Amino acid sequence: MIDVLYFAWVRERIGIPKEQVSTNATTVDELVExxxxxxxxxxxxxxxxxxxxxAVDQELTEFSASIENARExxxxxxxxxx
Amino acid sequence: xxxxVQDEPFDFGVEAEAFARGRTDAxxxxxxxxxxxxxxGTLDRMVIEHYPGMTERALQAINDEATERxxxxxxxxxxxxxxLRPGDMIMMVATASAHRVNAFEAAEFLMDYLKSRAPFWxxxxxxxGSAWVASKTEDEDALTRWEKQK
Numbered sequence: 001m002i003d004v005l006y007f008a009w010v011r012e013r014i015g016i017p018k019e020q021v022s023t024n025a026t027t028v029d030e031l032v033e034x035x036x037x038x039x040x041x042x043x044x045x046x047x048x049x050x051x052x053x054x055a056v057d058q059e060l061t062e063f064s065a066s067i068e069n070a071r072e073x074x075x076x077x078x079x080x081x082x
Numbered sequence: 083x084x085x086x087v088q089d090e091p092f093d094f095g096v097e098a099e100a101f102a103r104g105r106t107d108a109x110x111x112x113x114x115x116x117x118x119x120x121x122x123g124t125l126d127r128m129v130i131e132h133y134p135g136m137t138e139r140a141l142q143a144i145n146d147e148a149t150e151r152x153x154x155x156x157x158x159x160x161x162x163x164x165x166l167r168p169g170d171m172i173m174m175v176a177t178a179s180a181h182r183v184n185a186f187e188a189a190e191f192l193m194d195y196l197k198s199r200a201p202f203w204x205x206x207x208x209x210x211g212s213a214w215v216a217s218k219t220e221d222e223d224a225l226t227r228w229e230k231q232k
Contacts, residue, residue, distance in 0.1 A: 008131055008203035009214050058136035060199065074133060074201075078217035081130075081161065081202030082116055082173060082193055 089164035
């Protein structure tokens with residue numbers, strides 16, 4: 001089981017801030033494909049991953065990154081702090 | 083080398099004074115403050131969402147890098163989340179170093195990085211509804227400047 005978190009408009013589109021996902025995916029890309037195949041709201045949220053950022057265990061990374069042994073994966077739009 | 087993420091307001095004067103006062107190790111202190119602006123006069127409020135845990139880690143990492151690259155004597159980053167009104171202070175950075183060039187550069191570096199590498203998202207509320215603030219390409223471009231200098 002892995003914790004999947006959503007922030008900002010990704011959270012709004014998917015409708016929840018966090019969920020536990022049982023997955024065999026080994027990379028972020030594979031996890032995204034699994035989620036997209038679930039329901040329309042996921043397909044919509046992940047329709048253009050170039051507009052998204054991902055963090056694995058709270059470290060910003062690439063969609064090609066491994067999620068093996070990861071506890072937490074988070075998806076969100078580009079950050080707008082400051 | 084402190085990082086604070088909080089929903090309550092901070093007192094810029096008190097923070098700046100406490101940071102600069104009584105220092106003998108640094109000849110230069112630079113501070114920057116970001117304020118909620120309402121250029122068109124239509125903004126009711128801004129809500130800042132963040133990623134608890136990662137936010138502190140990301141800010142600490144950015145702060146550590148600035149400290150090392152510019153040999154800072156001290157630094158401070160405060161960033162608010164939650165609901166803010168026009169004119170409210172969103173965040174501040176303070177840097178202390180032996181000479182002013184390092185203090186200015188490190189403050190700019192901290193600002194550039196925390197704009198697009200710390201997990202904060204701004205949502206603006208007007209009478210017409212709400213909208214997530216889009217990231218700007220120039221904010222991303224600002225980072226390349228620091229990479230080239232490495």
